[in-house]
Amino acid sequence: GQNIDQPTEMTATEGAIVQINCTYQTSGFNGLFWYQQHAGEAPTFLSYNVLDGLEEKGRFSSFLSRSKGYSYLLLKELQMKDSASYLCAVIKAAGNKLTFGGGTRVLVKP
Amino acid sequence: GAVVSQHPSWVICKSGTSVKIECRSLDFQATTMFWYRQFPKQSLMLMATSNEGSKATYEQGVEKDKFLINHASLTLSTLTVTSAHPEDSSFYICSAGHIGALEAFFGQGTRLTVV
Numbered sequence: 001g002q003n004i005d006q007p008t009e010m011t012a013t014e015g016a017i018v019q020i021n022c023t024y025q026t027s028g029f030n031g032l033f034w035y036q037q038h039a040g041e042a043p044t045f046l047s048y049n050v051l052d053g054l055e056e057k058g059r060f061s062s063f064l065s066r067s068k069g070y071s072y073l074l075l076k077e078l079q080m081k082d083s084a085s086y087l088c089a090v091i092k093a094a095g096n097k098l099t100f101g102g103g104t105r106v107l108v109k110p
Numbered sequence: 111g112a113v114v115s116q117h118p119s120w121v122i123c124k125s126g127t128s129v130k131i132e133c134r135s136l137d138f139q140a141t142t143m144f145w146y147r148q149f150p151k152q153s154l155m156l157m158a159t160s161n162e163g164s165k166a167t168y169e170q171g172v173e174k175d176k177f178l179i180n181h182a183s184l185t186l187s188t189l190t191v192t193s194a195h196p197e198d199s200s201f202y203i204c205s206a207g208h209i210g211a212l213e214a215f216f217g218q219g220t221r222l223t224v225v
Contacts, residue, residue, distance in 0.1 A: 033213070042116075042203050042216040043154070087153060097144065098205070098214060103153040 004101035006088050011107045012078055020073045020104045022088035033098065034062050034073045035087040043087055046073065075106070083108045112138045114206045116217025123194055123224055131189045131220045133204030139184035140206035144214060145177075148201040160187050194224040 004024045012018040024032070031050035035043035047055055049064035049071060061074040075082055088101040113136040123129050133143055142161050146154040160166040160181035168174050178190040187206075191198055201221050207214035 040201070040219075040221065042219045044216075045213060048213065097156065097159060099156065100153045105151075 004088055004090055004099060006086075006101040006104045008102065009105045009107070011109060012075075014078055014080060014108055014110050016078050018075045018078060018106060020075075020086050020088075020106070022071045022073070022101055024069050024071070024088070024090050024101075026069075026090050026092065026099075028092040029066065029090060031091045032062075032064055032071050033089045033091065034060075034071075035089060037085045037087055037103070039085075046086075078108045080108050080110070082106065112136075112206070112215045114140075114204065114215045114217040116204050116220055118220060119218055120221040121223070123222070125195055125224055126193055128190055128192045129194055129222060131191075131202055131204075131222075133187045133189070133206065133217050135185045135206045135215075138206075140187070141184065142207045142214075143181055143187035144205045144207070145179060145187075145189050146203045146205070148203060148219075154203060157189075191222065194222070196224045198222065199224045 006022045033048050034046040036046050037043040047062040049062050054063045059076045064071045085103040085105050087103045089098040091098050115134045115136055117132045121129055144159050145157045147157050148154045156169050157172045158166045158168045158179050160179045162181050162184050166179035176192055181187040201219050203219040204217045205214040
């Protein structure tokens with residue numbers, strides 16, 4: 001089976017930085033995805049990590065440590081539009097099957 | 111990126127009726143399609159995986175006879191919620207993948223309300 005844990009909710013101020021952690025235990029691992037999801041909409045792809053280290057994409061960065069079963073998504077220079085749920089998802093070695101964590105709702109305040 | 115179209119975006123139906131949701135890959139051949147359900151303030155829960163031309167694989171706890179999945183072509187999968195009840199009201203999302211790509215692409219989602 002797979003356990004994917006992330007905090008339920010986080011609050012941050014506009015312009016600040018927020019780090020969303022994700023820990024996982026899985027019987028097979030072929031990468032970890034981060035998605036952003038606004039209420040009532042489908043998830044949109046943010047990042048993919050399969051090797052250890054940091055991947056940076058503009059204001060968003062994602063880090064992976066396979067030995068620790070740990071990832072984080074870093075959001076910098078927060079904007080009001082970043083208020084959304086952020087989903088961590090693990091893909092197993094076979095197929096495109098994604099297993100999602102519970103999601104972290106981020107609220108950005110002025 | 112690849113485009114996946116899901117239809118309808120929302121539907122309201124009476125209890126006891128059936129509802130069909132379509133998921134189409136518009137610019138690629140989807141060898142695999144996934145169906146998820148999401149209740150308010152919860153994450154996506156995988157319901158089933160469908161491969162073109164074969165029977166769908168359902169996750170534990172998902173009723174095969176209630177949620178009928180058909181993947182008749184490489185660009186279309188359908189999910190039929192049969193004899194819908196209010197507790198089936200949810201957000202249903204499909205995603206499609208193809209050989210050589212790890213990422214699966216999501217449809218827009220369908221908001222089902224059963225009254």
